[in-house]
Amino acid sequence: GAGVSQSPSNKVTEKGKDVELRCDPISGHTALYWYRQSLGQGLEFLIYFQGNSAPDKSGLPSDRFSAERTGGSVSTLTIQRTQQEDSAVYLCASSADPIPTYEQYFGPGTRLTVT
């Protein structure tokens, strides 16, 4: 079946512009996660959605970052007034259930370059 998809695969933007990154989770998965992977760094947790519960935003690095999930499915990560340090690969993942025993399935990522 279809996996997690993300768009665009690559995004180049000028410093100060806003960007939107999209994630389509696996159908039926209730939990959705955003991570950021910077060069030479591990995976940094950004935000987590579970059903209709309030999202866990504890990983968002600044108030320029926000995310929403509409209808319990598609999610959009928005970065306002982009900075060069925002350049990274943004990964989305979903899982069937947030209970700890379920593995997360990752999308291919969006590579963001801020010039």
Next chain:
Amino acid sequence: AQSVAQPEDQVNVAEGNPLTVKCTYSVSGNPYLFWYVQYPNRGLQFLLKYITGDNLVKGSYGFEAEFNKSQTSFHLKKPSALVSDSALYFCAVRDSRGRGSTLGRLYFGRGTQLTVWP
């Protein structure tokens, strides 16, 4: 606090030799442990997980991992490495004591680059 350490940034091994990628963790409750692999310009692929039971877990592509509670380790192993195993490997942990919105998140190590040379 939950954390994962992968002490080696890079592991090099000859094809046909056994490989080990090390991982240690810290959680307050019981750990749920995962290994993922990332090939160039790809997302992460799930390899295997330890939840409970047998300490030796077998996963995809001939990989296995051994959970050691006393050493708080979950090292990834393969008896005979292939050149195609060359990739970036991530260890991750969830805490069984996670509650509410923190229940689902994974804590990742920084990754270990595995290179298998012919």
